[in-house]
Amino acid sequence: MEPLHPPRSVGVDALNVAHWCGRTPQLRLPLALLAALHRRGFEARLYFDASAPYRFAADGACYAELRQHAELCIEVPPGRSADSALLRDARARGGCIVSRDHFSDHRRRYRKLIDEPGRVLGGFVREEVMHLPGLDLLVPLPVTADEAWQQLSPSLNTETSAAIPSAD
Numbered sequence: 001m002e003p004l005h006p007p008r009s010v011g012v013d014a015l016n017v018a019h020w021c022g023r024t025p026q027l028r029l030p031l032a033l034l035a036a037l038h039r040r041g042f043e044a045r046l047y048f049d050a051s052a053p054y055r056f057a058a059d060g061a062c063y064a065e066l067r068q069h070a071e072l073c074i075e076v077p078p079g080r081s082a083d084s085a086l087l088r089d090a091r092a093r094g095g096c097i098v099s100r101d102h103f104s105d106h107r108r109r110y111r112k113l114i115d116e117p118g119r120v121l122g123g124f125v126r127e128e129v130m131h132l133p134g135l136d137l138l139v140p141l142p143v144t145a146d147e148a149w150q151q152l153s154p155s156l157n158t159e160t161s162a163a164i165p166s167a168d
Contacts (some may be wrong), residue, residue: 010037010135011086014046014073016053016099020125021141027059028141031148033098034072034129036139038063038155043095043107045071047086050078059145066149069156083104087113096121 012033018025030046036081037044046066052075056156066073076082083103087110088099100122103114121134130139142148 003009007130009090009093010044011090011093011095011097012041012044012046012095013036013086013099013101014048015052015082016101017123018055020100020123020130024036025055027056027063027145028143028148029125029130031062031145031152032139032141033067033132035148035155036130036137037135038152040135040137042094046073046074046091047082048075049082050063050076050080055147062145062149070155071153085161090119096134098123 001023010099012030015025015031017030017033019030034044034046053060053063067075074085074095076085081105083101086097087103087106089095091110091113096148097120098110098117099120101120103120107114118134121132122129123134125141128141130141131137134137142151154160
C-alpha cells in the first residue's frame, strides 16, 4: 500500500480564470473549478481583487455568499494585489497556482516559484469544458454561477452554508 500524502494546495487566480470564456468575467468558471478541485481532494482557494464585487454584479448574491467562506475565498483590500497574496500563499504552502498570468510584475520577488515547472498552471475552455492539463482535470461548466455554487456547497459546513437566494 502506498503512503497517503496530504492534498496539495492550489490557489486560483479567480479573476483570471473568470475571463477564460471571453471579455466578460463569469463567476461560474472559478466556482466550478473550485468544486472540482475539492472533489479531487485538493486544498483550494480563490483569490480576488477588491474590484470583484463590481465585476460580478450579475452574480452578486452568489459572490456575497462565497465571501462568507474564508476557507474558500480571499478578497484583498483596495489598493492591494490579489496576485501578491496568491504568490505569497503558494510559496508558503508549497502549492501551485491556476492562472494564465505570467506575473511579470512579481517576477523579481517570486522568480523561483514562477519558473518552477508545475507551480503555475494554465488552462483553457473548449465547448463548455475547462481543461487543466497540468492537473489532469476536465471540468464541465455549469450554465450559471448559482449552479456552480450548488456543486460546491456539499463540501461546505452545512451550518454556515446558506442557499443562494433566487434572482427572481
